[in-house]
Amino acid sequence: LFRRLEQLNEIGAALSKExxxxxxxxxxxxxxxxxxxxxxxxxxxxxxxGQALRFEIVRTDSLNxxxxxxxxxxxxxxxxxxxDVAGAPNNSLVAVHAALSGETVNIADAYYEAGFDxxxxxxxxxxxxxxxxxxxxxxxxxxxxxxxxxLQLINCLDPDTGxxxxxxxxxQRLAESLASQAAIVLTxxxxxxxxxxxxxxxxx
Numbered sequence: 376l377f378r379r380l381e382q383l384n385e386i387g388a389a390l391s392k393e394x395x396x397x398x399x400x401x402x403x404x405x406x407x408x409x410x411x412x413x414x415x416x417x418x419x420x421x422x423x424x425g426q427a428l429r430f431e432i433v434r435t436d437s438l439n440x441x442x443x444x445x446x447x448x449x450x451x452x453x454x455x456x457x458x459d460v461a462g463a464p465n466n467s468l469v470a471v472h473a474a475l476s477g478e479t480v481n482i483a484d485a486y487y488e489a490g491f492d493x494x495x496x497x498x499x500x501x502x503x504x505x506x507x508x509x510x511x512x513x514x515x516x517x518x519x520x521x522x523x524x525x526l527q528l529i530n531c532l533d534p535d536t537g538x539x540x541x542x543x544x545x546x547q548r549l550a551e552s553l554a555s556q557a558a559i560v561l562t563x564x565x566x567x568x569x570x571x572x573x574x575x576x577x578x579x
Contacts, residue, residue, distance in 0.1 A: 396564055401444030403557040404432045404526065410553060411511065411546040413528035414539070415440075419455070419470055420524040427454035428470055428525060435529070438503055467492040470525045473512045477522055479551055482510040483541045506530075511542040513550045515558035523562060526554045 404418040415435035419428040430450040432443040442450045455471050458464055466472045469480050469491040485493040485507050496507040509531050515524040528550060531542045542550075 396561070397444055399561060399564055400431050403553075403561070404434060404444075407526055407528055407550055407553050407557075408434065408436070410549050411528050411542060412532045412534055413511070413530060413542075414532050415507075415529035417470075417527045417529075418524060419474075419527070421474065421522065422454060426458070427456045428474055429454050431524075435503075435505065438505060440503070469493075469510065469512050470527055473514045473525050473527075474522050477514050477516060479514070479547055480510070480512040481542055481547055482512075484508050485510055506539075508539045509541045511547060511550055513547075513554045515554045515561075517558040517562040519562075523558050526550065526557070 400418055400420075404416050407413070408416050414437050416432075417430060417434075418432040420431050421427075422429050430443065430452045433450055433452075434441050442448045455468055456465055457471055457475060464471075464475050466475065469482070472478075472491070473480055480491075482488050482491075485491075485496055493507070499505065500507055507529055509529070511528040511531070513526045513528075514522050515526055517523050528542065530539045531546060532538070533540045
């Protein structure tokens with residue numbers, strides 16, 4: 376645990392030095408996967424109008440599957456609306472629920488979880504032969520207490536056996552800490568980029 380805390384500090388320092396937002400998003404997801412031993416993961420960001428979650432980065436190591444970020448391959452999945460057509464919260468989707476509630480959701484096996492709709496994951500599994508099992512879905516909250524995104528980690532792998540297991544309480548705390556650090560770094564990077572754009576337009 377002490378080594379993992381050291382790793383968390385090292386990750387935080389590395390993220391704070393990254394200037395490119397695309398690489399920053401990618402680094403956040405890769406770091407979260409590494410510190411929790413997750414095989415796969417997705418990073419979502421709240422859209423500019425605040426109405427949906429947009430897929431930014433998708434990774435599944437065992438399938439060599441990578442979209443978004445520095446891959447040059449667009450994700451292409453449709454946004455996840457935060458509310459349905461009647462305006463009710465779209466809580467059937469676990470990532471949306473985490474964004475709306477601000478609470479982490481830790482699921483042992485998606486196929487036996489009655490509270491959420493995992494049909495998208497099941498469709499992905501059918502197409503790829505994968506088996507999405509354990510999920511850790513963490514909201515990304517910045518220093519102004521705003522949810523700006525969601526970090527979703529899939530299939531925790533036991534470091535000794537390589538078998539899929541559940542995300543532990545320690546995994547959850549580390550992921551929550553990293554998500555909080557990442558949200559603040561990302562917000563600061565966006566503000567700096569906006570200031571740079573404003574300064575450049577002023578000079579022009």
